[in-house]
Amino acid sequence: MALIECENLSLGYEGHTVVEGINFSVCEGDYLCIVGENGSGKSTLMKTLLGIEKPISGRVAFGGGLKKNEIGYLPQRTAQDFDFPASVYEVVMSGCINKSGFFRSASKRAAVEKNLERMGISDISGRCYRELSGGQMQRTLLARALCAADRVVLLDEPVAGLDPVATNEMYETVRSLSKEGITVIMVTHDALPVLNDANTVLHLAGNQLFFGSKEDYLLSDAGRLFAGQSGGR
């Protein structure tokens, strides 16, 4: 039973199409990597899955009893020069926005503690978010996403701006989430997680270049080019 199924999606802004002909499905427990050049519409697709943007045509269907607010989201980092006073704890707590209960109820606090632990950032929970390193920020945002929902997570370039060590740690964390049975959909420019962890791949370039299992992808033209270009680290 597919959790998410996209049929003939066309995405774009104000009538101008960015990408069309998207057909893919995600099953429970899948690890889907979405690849494609800058501007190919990966983030737009993520936002469409979340219902933040509306598709030009086509439809997104949820199955297996998945509800829209059961999807955790790690947005792509944009230039964050923002002078926002917020502690790590508060940011992670904001993932509990959908949980019932007043202010900071015990169940919310428990969820926050658990996910801080999971991401290994319990010790910095009192720090100010904007003073963290890039890796710590991404972990904080991932913990927030997991507070919101831990059935499906959408990760939009979770390693953007991280050094190689932090990058590997991040991929390891995502791998362990996947092993826990969480369905992962991740946008990346890196061949590494595609080669090591993913079981399905979606490649966008104006239209849908490829969707299918990782094994088939690596044999396809698009896949060989991608693995070659990214150095196949």
Next chain:
Amino acid sequence: MAYYFSYPFVRYALAAVLLISLCSALLGVSLVLRRYSMIGDGLSHVAFGAMAVGVVASVSNTMLVTMPLTILAAVLILRAGHKHGDSSVAVISVSALAVGYLLLSVFGTSANISGDVCSSLFGSATILTLSLSDVWVCIGLCAAVILFFVLFYNKLFAVTFDEDFARACGVNTELYNLALAVITAVVIVVAMKLVGALLISALIVFPALSAMSLFKSFFRVTVASCIISVVCAVAGVLISLAASTPVGPTVVVCDLAVFIIFNILGKTVFTYN
């Protein structure tokens, strides 16, 4: 000091000032963090223009005119969105100022037009002429605003910190933006009686900025800016009584002083995580 408190109008003024400063501080944190400070400024000009319309139409309680018009302008500015945000605020605010002054000077019946204009722009002594019913209106509106901020604290944080994420969680962010715009309009119209149209932005922006220079969590910034705002407002009113200075500018100067002190402290001595 006890001598002053024996006058009911002083007590009314202080009660009103306390509530208004609390509201404007709560609102300020949200507006500053979303980079909407300009909207507050623009709306205060609109409120002045609307008040002129009320005066010219000789409505006895000008708030009946200013409130709906300012709320309408707030919704319009919001609709224009971030894309045209800046310029639409500028256009609306200068137009409102010009039309307002024009209306007052052409159709105004009062003998002392420039005095009236000055007092609605800078607040003058109006605060001490508040009637009991004015104070009740003020209490009602402020209580509603404060209740909103307390009840929706978590959601407001999420929407302010990361709108996309909040939307992904199914929060109707548009509704929150609308609520914020309406609240901004309400606070401005109520606060206009106190500090005058031109100085309201100071009341909204200064406490939040002062708090942000020392504190680094949203909760602490919110609490600190409330305290700063209330202390400055009460101090301003008392000083203005004792030194017979105009209320609005005195309060704003107190806020400015705190802002400068906090910034120096924040840069040199210490910050609280």
